[in-house]
Amino acid sequence: MKRAGILGLPRAGKTTLFEILMQGAGSANPGREQVGVVRVPDARLDGLAALYQPKKTTYATIQFVDSAAAGHGSARAQAKGPDLFGSVRQCDALVLVVRDFQAAGEAPDAARDLRSLEAELILNDLAIVEARMDKVAKELRIGKKQNQAEHELLARCKSALESERPLSECGFDAEQTRLLRGFQLLSLKPRLVVYNQDAAGRPRPDGTGAEVRSVALPAELEREIVALPAGEREAFRLELGVREDGLSLVIRACYELLGLISFFTVGADECRAWEIRRGETAVDAAGEIHTDLARGFIRAEVIEWDRLLEAGGHPKARERGWLRLEGREYDVKDGDCLEIRFNK
Numbered sequence: 001m002k003r004a005g006i007l008g009l010p011r012a013g014k015t016t017l018f019e020i021l022m023q024g025a026g027s028a029n030p031g032r033e034q035v036g037v038v039r040v041p042d043a044r045l046d047g048l049a050a051l052y053q054p055k056k057t058t059y060a061t062i063q064f065v066d067s068a069a070a071g072h073g074s075a076r077a078q079a080k081g082p083d084l085f086g087s088v089r090q091c092d093a094l095v096l097v098v099r100d101f102q103a104a105g106e107a108p109d110a111a112r113d114l115r116s117l118e119a120e121l122i123l124n125d126l127a128i129v130e131a132r133m134d135k136v137a138k139e140l141r142i143g144k145k146q147n148q149a150e151h152e153l154l155a156r157c158k159s160a161l162e163s164e165r166p167l168s169e170c171g172f173d174a175e176q177t178r179l180l181r182g183f184q185l186l187s188l189k190p191r192l193v194v195y196n197q198d199a200a201g202r203p204r205p206d207g208t209g210a211e212v213r214s215v216a217l218p219a220e221l222e223r224e225i226v227a228l229p230a231g232e233r234e235a236f237r238l239e240l241g242v243r244e245d246g247l248s249l250v251i252r253a254c255y256e257l258l259g260l261i262s263f264f265t266v267g268a269d270e271c272r273a274w275e276i277r278r279g280e281t282a283v284d285a286a287g288e289i290h291t292d293l294a295r296g297f298i299r300a301e302v303i304e305w306d307r308l309l310e311a312g313g314h315p316k317a318r319e320r321g322w323l324r325l326e327g328r329e330y331d332v333k334d335g336d337c338l339e340i341r342f343n344k
Helices: 014-021 041-052 074-078 109-141 144-163 176-183 219-226 228-240 247-256 282-289 291-293 303-313 314-317
Strands: 002-008 032-039 056-058 061-064 093-100 190-197 212-215 260-265 271-278 299-305 324-326 336-342
Touching: 002 014, 002 032, 002 247, 014 061, 014 093, 014 219, 014 247, 032 056, 041 260, 041 271, 093 109, 093 247, 109 144, 144 176, 190 247, 190 336, 212 247, 212 282, 219 228, 219 247, 219 324, 247 260, 260 299, 271 282, 282 291, 282 299, 282 336, 291 299, 303 314, 303 336
Parallel strands: 002 061, 002 093, 056 271, 093 190, 190 212, 260 336
Antiparallel strands: 032 061, 260 271, 299 324, 299 336
């Protein structure tokens, strides 16, 4: 299960976003850390479950962490107190909520606020990098040369951060990324910018770059919609011209940001969605289900979810020749239904 941490300047609406993701569950501790697990909506799995009528239907999930509000100078304050970003350090991605609506007569400046929030991440990373560089430098002075490569890498990070560049723009190779992972550097993480707009909306500012995506969401309006009975929400959205619900919008953007896709296993006992990274193989998918399946992998029986629905199940799909056998290097596609054949 992937984890996404929500950050935002005061009054940006990050707790409102968290409530939307929790589908109206509310906020027990506004302004403090909150954690919630969200079921990933998937109409494809709904259709497969309707076909197979399984005993259990299991959706993919994402965990969202609503951190304490970031504010101007949070990174600098950390040196004198608790780590204000501690709750999101182990997250796979960050969701940056930016105010893009009129508030108390103050016009929004989304670009400025995004720069301020990014600066908090950069300053925080710089403090961590400098502290580690000092420690490694002392080791090098007494003849411990094994960390020379790490020191050079950290010097490169320091140079980028001092130039106000997030580390995600530095183009580290796989080995360098592995070395840096243990430091849980914030500007190295993929980031989704959520522009919190009012009902009128406005052109979405640019929020794309290396490891960055952006979406626009009228969060206050969406919270009002989520407060309605579930059966009334879609009609209200249509009336207002809202094309996609906030939960689906944010989760889809997170999937794209993290390079995730879903594959399915189906049957009378369970229909289930599984997540893997785009480009991973059939044996990777088998390992996601259970390590024994990857260890004894023989073949994967594969069919696209929509063709399986069209056929009306595996027996009829087999009669039509729509099921195919793929080897361990098969590149799993979004929406594939897999059945793994393996040696026990």
